[in-house]
Amino acid sequence: xxxxxxxxxxxxxxxxxxxxxxxxxxxxxxxxxxxxxxxxxxxxxxxxxxxxxxxxxxxxxxxxxxxxxxxxxxxxxxxxxxxxxxxxxxxxxxxxxxxxxxxxxxxxxxxxxxxxxxxxxxxxxxxxxxxxxxxxxxxxxxxxxxxxxxxxxxxxxxxxxxxxxxxxxxxxxxxxxxxxxxxxxxxxxxxxxxxxxxxxxxxxxxxxxxxxxxxxxxxxxxxxxxxxxxxxxxxxxxxxxxxxxxxxxxxxxxxxxxxxxxxxxxxxxxxxxxxxxxxxxxxxxxxxxxxxxxxxxxxxxxxxxxxxxxxxxxxxxxxxxxxxxxxxxxxxxxxxxxxxxxxxxxxxxxxxxxxxxxxxxxxxxxxxxxxxxxxxxxxxxxxxxxxxxxxxxxxxxxxxxxxxxxxxxxxxxxxxxxxxxxxxxxxxxxxxxxxxxxxxxxxxxxxxxxxxxxxxxxxxxxxxxxxxxxxxxxxxxxxxxxxxxxxxxxxxxxxxxxxxxxxxxxxxxxxxxxxxxxxxxxxxxxxxxxxxxxxxxxxxxxxxxxxxxxxxxxxxxxxxxxxxxxxxxxxxxxxxxxxxxxxxxxxxxxxxxxxxxxxxxxxxxxxxxxxxxxxxxxxxxxxxxxxxxxxxxxxxxxxxx
Amino acid sequence: xxxxxxxxxxxxxxxxxxxxxxxxxxxxxxxxxxxxxxxxxxxxxxxxxxxxxxxxxxxxxxxxxxxxxxxxxxxxxxxxxxxxxxxxxxxxxxxxxxxxxxxxxxxxxxxxxxxxxxxxxxxxxxxxxxxxxxxxxxxxxxxxxxxxxxxxxxxxxxxxxxxxxxxxxxxxxxxxxxxxxxxxxxxxxxxxxxxxxxxxxxx
Numbered sequence: 001x002x003x004x005x006x007x008x009x010x011x012x013x014x015x016x017x018x019x020x021x022x023x024x025x026x027x028x029x030x031x032x033x034x035x036x037x038x039x040x041x042x043x044x045x046x047x048x049x050x051x052x053x054x055x056x057x058x059x060x061x062x063x064x065x066x067x068x069x070x071x072x073x074x075x076x077x078x079x080x081x082x083x084x085x086x087x088x089x090x091x092x093x094x095x096x097x098x099x100x101x102x103x104x105x106x107x108x109x110x111x112x113x114x115x116x117x118x119x120x121x122x123x124x125x126x127x128x129x130x131x132x133x134x135x136x137x138x139x140x141x142x143x144x145x146x147x148x149x150x151x152x153x154x155x156x157x158x159x160x161x162x163x164x165x166x167x168x169x170x171x172x173x174x175x176x177x178x179x180x181x182x183x184x185x186x187x188x189x190x191x192x193x194x195x196x197x198x199x200x201x202x203x204x205x206x207x208x209x210x211x212x213x214x215x216x217x218x219x220x221x222x223x224x225x226x227x228x229x230x231x232x233x234x235x236x237x238x239x240x241x242x243x244x245x246x247x248x249x250x251x252x253x254x255x256x257x258x259x260x261x262x263x264x265x266x267x268x269x270x271x272x273x274x275x276x277x278x279x280x281x282x283x284x285x286x287x288x289x290x291x292x293x294x295x296x297x298x299x300x301x302x303x304x305x306x307x308x309x310x311x312x313x314x315x316x317x318x319x320x321x322x323x324x325x326x327x328x329x330x331x332x333x334x335x336x337x338x339x340x341x342x343x344x345x346x347x348x349x350x351x352x353x354x355x356x357x358x359x360x361x362x363x364x365x366x367x368x369x370x371x372x373x374x375x376x377x378x379x380x381x382x383x384x385x386x387x388x389x390x391x392x393x394x395x396x397x398x399x400x401x402x403x404x405x406x407x408x409x410x411x412x413x414x415x416x417x418x419x420x421x422x423x424x425x426x427x428x429x430x431x432x433x434x435x436x437x438x439x440x441x442x443x444x445x446x447x448x449x450x451x452x453x454x455x456x457x458x459x460x461x462x463x464x465x466x467x468x469x470x471x472x473x474x475x476x477x478x479x480x481x482x483x484x485x486x487x488x489x490x491x492x493x494x495x496x497x498x499x500x501x502x503x504x505x506x507x508x509x510x511x512x513x514x515x516x517x518x519x520x521x522x523x524x525x526x527x528x529x530x531x532x533x534x535x536x537x538x539x540x541x542x543x544x545x546x547x548x549x550x551x552x553x554x555x556x557x558x559x560x561x562x563x564x565x566x567x568x569x570x571x572x573x574x575x576x577x578x579x580x581x582x583x584x585x586x587x588x589x590x591x592x593x594x595x596x597x598x599x600x601x602x603x604x605x606x607x608x609x610x611x612x613x614x615x616x617x618x619x620x621x622x623x624x625x626x627x628x629x630x631x632x633x634x635x636x637x638x639x640x641x
Numbered sequence: 642x643x644x645x646x647x648x649x650x651x652x653x654x655x656x657x658x659x660x661x662x663x664x665x666x667x668x669x670x671x672x673x674x675x676x677x678x679x680x681x682x683x684x685x686x687x688x689x690x691x692x693x694x695x696x697x698x699x700x701x702x703x704x705x706x707x708x709x710x711x712x713x714x715x716x717x718x719x720x721x722x723x724x725x726x727x728x729x730x731x732x733x734x735x736x737x738x739x740x741x742x743x744x745x746x747x748x749x750x751x752x753x754x755x756x757x758x759x760x761x762x763x764x765x766x767x768x769x770x771x772x773x774x775x776x777x778x779x780x781x782x783x784x785x786x787x788x789x790x791x792x793x794x795x796x797x798x799x800x801x802x803x804x805x806x807x808x809x810x811x812x813x814x815x816x817x818x819x820x821x822x823x824x825x826x827x828x829x830x831x832x833x834x835x836x837x838x839x840x841x842x843x844x
Contacts, residue, residue, distance in 0.1 A: 122663040187674055195666040203648060225670055229677040237685070237778070246767050246774035248685070254698065254771030259688050263681065540648060552645065559651030568650055569657060577650050579657040582809070615785075619792065626813075628800070634807050635655050639735045641804035 022562040027533040038586040040124035042113050045131050049106030053099050060094035063087045072485035074473040084469035085152035090145050092155025097182040098138045104278040105189040108217040114523035115211050117202030117539045119567050122195035125590045130188035132594030137181025144174040151175035159249040159260045164242045173605040176235040183228045190224035201575040204541040216281025219309040220274045227270035234263035265316035273312040279413040282420040283369050289519035290366035291358025294545050297350040304343035311340045321389050322396040330389045337387035364438035368419025371446045375411025400460025406453045426512030430528045433505040445494030451487025455480040520545035564632040589625035596621040656809050668816045672823050682779050689771045697772045701764030711755035712832045715825045718748035726818040729811045739801045746794040756784050783831050790824050793817050
């Protein structure tokens with residue numbers, strides 16, 4: 001190690017204050033609208049990501065509510081079939097592309113630099129770009145939806161229904177470009193996380209000491225890198241079929257409709273894990289604080305997360321059992337689908353062991369974790385059921401599947417997420433949420449959720465197909481549907497209370513201090529909310545639970561320059577200090593590049609010429625992005641032209 | 642209170658090449674994304690081929706000569722880019738870096754010309770049949786990468802001639818070379834797929 005560790009008299013409070021002032025000066029954002037549009041700090045970008053994702057969550061929830069009203073009784077007329085098709089498509093697309101993936105990215109973007117003890121993400125401008133692209137994608141979907149051009153072929157947009165022959169107009173094109181926008185944003189965020197996590201951890205935070213949430217984010221990011229290209233390829237090929245009459249999915253000219261399903265689900269199944277692995281990481285981060293012990297079985301947990309990441313790529317065909325695949329293929333994918341229950345089960349048992357041997361404190365974050373365990377296990381069990389081909393033939397495209405994936409995704413992702421927001425809210429805002437209201441909202445949400453979705457299992461077994469806008473009274477599905485709708489009202493009430501809690505405690509919650517839960521992670525060692533540069537002196541770690549294990553003699557890092565945005569790059573495995581490097585300043589370039597991207601992606605809905613035009617615009621914006629500037633001290637090469 | 646011990650990192654270098662730098666991991670991740678894209682296009686090619694009894698469908702094969710020329714030129718561009726890559730890491734001799742970058746860049750531009758000729762000489766359009774669709778998209782996708790990395794070469798040449806050059810630009814320059822190498826590897830695979838496919842060779 002080429003750095004010296006030394007004990008030296010503290011330079012004194014005055015020098016520290018001066019250093020903090022210089023750091024603030026170097027890292028602060030510009031003020032006003034310009035500051036907003038050029039922002040690149042990870043906490044601010046993450047906050048925007050979070051707010052945007054939750055706005056889309058509310059919109060998606062409202063759509064779900066309209067569907068529940070429509071289905072509450074037989075032959076209802078709340079909405080007609082065409083609008084219903086748009087609503088369920090926009091609901092699914094919103095929850096997957098505009099809420100599920102981005103909200104997990106948002107939490108990661110906020111927490112990872114704090115958890116690993118650095119000042120910002122590896123590529124701050126890419127981070128900003130990612131948010132702009134995501135936002136524009138969402139605005140495109142909802143702009144089109146409000147103009148009665150909302151996509152209407154389901155969130156997986158199967159051809160030939162979504163092809164040029166059966167899907168005229170621009171509805172499907174809007175969906176295809178929504179996907180292109182959000183996947184680009186997701187890929188940018190994933191690349192950013194990989195570089196940040198691998199190279200910017202605090203000295204001493206070797207891979208074997210990395211917090212489980214950071215492991216989860218890393219695995220989800222790597223999965224993103226290999227899964228999301230599939231849906232971008234698929235949506236681009238579909239857009240080409242529709243715009244310039246290629247024949248990828250047109251059987252009359254040698255194309256293949258099933259090709260769409262393969263490409264889509266090669267992404268679509270890992271997508272579920274991309275949403276749900278970070279949520280597992282959240283559970284592992286919440287548990288220690290409320291059980292007063294580290295999570296049981298760290299190595300088993302890490303291996304399970306990694307194993308889930310691998311096996312998650314071998315399951316996609318189980319979405320296609322009903323398409324008539326070769327027997328051997330069915331057996332293989334059934335086996336793989338059952339196999340993924342093993343690493344998930346290992347994690348569940350590790351959490352149970354943690355709960356069993358800990359001293360529990362039933363604060364709302366722990367309640368959400370317990371709710372997660374209950375709901376997710378049920379969702380996992382129905383998953384094992386539909387992994388079996390004969391049963392899947394019976395249940396495919398019924399409400400049983402709707403019940404299954406809402407148990408997995410709401411139970412597996414939304415409950416941990418709500419617990420996580422509750423848990424880290426004090427860090428983000430400096431204030432605590434109200435516990436009594438928190439408990440009420442948890443129980444109401446939990447009861448409402450189960451009342452809404454449990455009856456759907458039975459409806460599916462009774463043969464009610466998904467995506468029908470109404471049904472006749474003789475089917476006998478009316479009562480359970482009414483029950484589900486009543487559950488939805490309760491669920492909505494629970495979520496509304498949560499929202500009220502967030503908004504009111506933001507203003508009037510009790511001041512939190514650095515570590516209100518007595519948690520062990522590095523992020524709790526800085527102030528709440530953290531300063532713009534996160535840590536005045538970058539921390540070092542010597543164990544997996546820094547705040548519980550480390551004393552006052554744990555060294556901090558000094559010697560980084562304060563007159564430019566310098567960070568410490570550490571080694572991949574052992575996180576020993578390697579070199580210093582500099583992050584770029586705030587800039588217009590991410591916004592400009594996002595606008596150029598938007599012109600391209602939205603333009604190609606209407607004309608192929610938008611592609612070359614957009615490429616030229618994007619090139620100009622990118623040249624601006626990378627143009628060298630002289631505004632801060634730099635290291636010039638010795639020899640100059 | 643006893644002061645905390647401090648680890649002083651001010652003596653560390655201010656840049657790292659290769660996997661030591663964050664940027665390397667960013668670029669490698671981007672290349673992994675694009676490689677996955679190509680892999681998916683290849684899978685699509687074979688999936689579509691399974692549907693046809695005659696492959697490629699009647700109506701002419703893609704032009705062998707300009708495609709081979711393009712690949713040959715790209716392979717020829719590798720040594721100068723590799724020398725540039727080595728120079729920017731070792732001696733940091735600006736003249737040598739400029740020279741070899743310009744040589745590599747020029748050969749790359751010729752390859753781009755060959756690729757344009759190849760596209761112009763394709764005997765079918767993307768809307769003739771599914772085979773036409775996948776060939777156009779695969780070659781087109783590679784052409785976009787050739788254009789992008791060729792454009793990057795030009796930008797770096799401008800930087801090296803005009804300045805000011807920062808130390809960290811050397812990291813960028815080396816990563817640009819890495820992108821170029823991977824782009825050449827993609828072309829080897831695209832060429833093998835479209836021109837060495839047994840079905841194409843047989844007919």
